[in-house]
Amino acid sequence: MIKWIQMYLYFVIKISGKILDKENIVTSVEGATIIIEITKEDKIIQKSELKTSNIGIYNLKLSLNRDIYKIKYSVSHPQFIDQSLTKDINLSSNSEIKTDFTLERVVQKQKIKINLKDGNGKPIKGSAVTATGFSPKPHENVVVKGEDSGVATIEVQCFKGVDETFQMEVAVQDLKETTKQSVSCTGVSGERSVTLQSQYISLSGQIIDPFGKGSELDLSLTTQPASQQQSIKSIQGNWNSELLVSLNKNYNFIITYNGWDKQLVKEEQMALIASGQTNINFHIIYYQDLVESTINGKVQSKKYHISLKFHKIFLLKEGIEVTNTEIDQFDEYQIKYKFVAAYNQKYYFSLQVKETQKFKQEIVPYTIVPPIYNLSIDVAVTETDAYINEIKTHFSKFYLKGFLGSEYNCKDKIHRAVQHASVSIVKKGQDGDKVKGATHTGDDGRFSMYFFLSKKQKYMQIQISRKQYYCLALH
Structure with a gap:
């Protein structure tokens, strides 16, 4: 009887490799888990779990008999996507199997709530926030509008467990400020305050x-x-x-x-x-605005108070004539003139009565100091020597003053002043009446004036006219 003795021949197999980072954030992956299963006809012959070293290397040494096997690798790491690989091995001698793996990192989305504040802690309103230059996980720029509360929320794509950095530009119209930000990629939304240099x-x-x-x-x-x-x-x-x-x-x-x-x-x-x-x-x-200035007053000669009625009086601004008017029969004038004025300026004007055969030229300067634009300015002109001699030779000077009242009984007050009534000295003649002097009553009903009559003239007439009047009690 013959006995068969089955003999098994064992060989040593060395399994090794290196785990790499596809993004090259690190040169090799430390602490990755590698599960190696060796099977034959779907039966697990050997199962080992390894950890990569600090330089990303794993090693496994086994003794197996001569045969055909399947070897399955399962590689995992919290920051990377799992990877697996299965291959056949025909073990007929001592062997060394070297297999490297390049892992892809896990990408997470994470929201960051940023409170934008100025140097005094006041919220930045109406901002446009742009995040650019993302690293190490590049992606498109993020543009968001900040709220009036100063909050801007940015969503960042980042590699799990890796700090993501980016540039954040905060713009409020044309004012722009850029800061560098960093976020830990935990997958959990966070909040932070950013104080600008604004x-x-x-x-x-x-x-x-x-x-x-x-x-x-x-x-x-x-x-x-x-x-x-x-x-x-x-x-x-x-x-x-x-x-x-x-x-x-x-x-x-x-x-x-x-x-x-x-x-x-x-x-x-x-x-x-x-x-x-x-x-x-x-x-x-x-x-500065356009304002109207009103200048009024009386114009008479200095020595004899002679009327200059119907003469012209000119308004000069900085020596340049701008307008003029005619002196009326009451020796009065009124000039209205518009000019551009500001409250903090002074304006220099003058009134001019031009030279005639009877009167010398007279210039009266005046200043307008805002806000007073309306002034009352009397002008006294000087008679020429020839005119003075003529007056002395041929005329007599008279002065008339008085009060004009009404007999109308207003509230038992007998004497009432008549305001602004015309009072004229009239010379009667064959050619008609000739006014030798004129004035009007004031608010108190009183009037006064100078006038001249020829030394041969013996008679004159006072004419008083007023269309309407109202009562003013005199006390």
């Missing part, structure tokens, strides 16, 4: 019209360098605005508005923005 300031001022009152205007506010452009409306002359500006920088604040002639007017003011600063007072804007 600061809100309150800019305020006044607009004064030519009469010293507050003027309501539509204003445009800009800055250089550019920050924001704002439209403002002054209320009763007061205006204010809030701007976000960069710290420790010189700004030129520019206010523009349409002037009285619809032309653009520009006002500027420089300021250095210091940390902690909250207010800037803009200089007072004196709005």
Whole structure:
């Protein structure tokens, strides 16, 4: 009887390899788990679990008899996508199997709630936030609009367990500031506060019209360098605005508005923005506008109080004639003139009576100091020597004064003044009446005037006229 003895021949197999990072964030993956299963005809012959070393290497040494096997690798790591591989091995001698794996990282989406604040802790309103330059997980730029509460929410794609960095630009109109941000990729949404090197300031001022009152205007506010452009409306002359500006920088604040002639007017003011600063007072804007000035008064000669009725009186501005009027029969004139004025300026004018054969030229300077534009200015001209001699030779001078009252009984007050009645000295003649002098009663009913009559003339007539009058009690 013959016995068969089955003999098994064992061989040593060495299994090794390296686990690599596809993104090259690290040169090799430390601490990866590798499960190696060796099967034959679906039966597990050997199962081993390994960890990669600090340089990403794994090693396994087994003794197996000669045969054909399947070897299955299962590679896992918390930060990477699992990977597996199955291959056949025909073991006929001592062997070494070397298999490397390159793992892809797990990508997570994570929201970051960012509270944007200025240097004083005030929320940044109306911002546009742009996140760019994502690393190490590149992806498209993220653009979001910040809320008025200062909150901007950014969604970031990142590799699990790896800090993601990016540049964050915060723009409020033309003001832009960029900061570098970093987020730990945990997959859990987070919140953080970001304080910018910018600061809100309150800019305020006044607009004064030519009469010293507050003027309501539509204003445009800009800055250089550019920050924001704002439209403002002054209320009763007061205006204010809030701007976000960069710290420790010189700004030129520019206010523009349409002037009285619809032309653009520009006002500027420089300021250095210091940390902690909250207010800037803009200089007072004196709005120029077209105003009407009324100048009136009496014109008579100095020595004899001779009437200059029907002569012209001229208004000069800075020595240049701008308008004129005629002196009336009561020796009075009134000139209305419009010019562009501002409350903080003085304006220099003069009245001129030109030279004639009877009178010398007279120029009376005057100054308009806003807000008073209406003045009463009497002008006294000088008679020529020839005219004085003529008067002395041929005329007599008279002075007439009096009171004009009414007999109308108003509330038992017998004497009532008649205001603004015309009082004339009339010379009767064959060629008609000739007015030798004229005036009118004042508010108190009183009147006075000088007039001349030829030395040969013996008679004159006083004429008084008033269409309507009202009662004024005299006490």
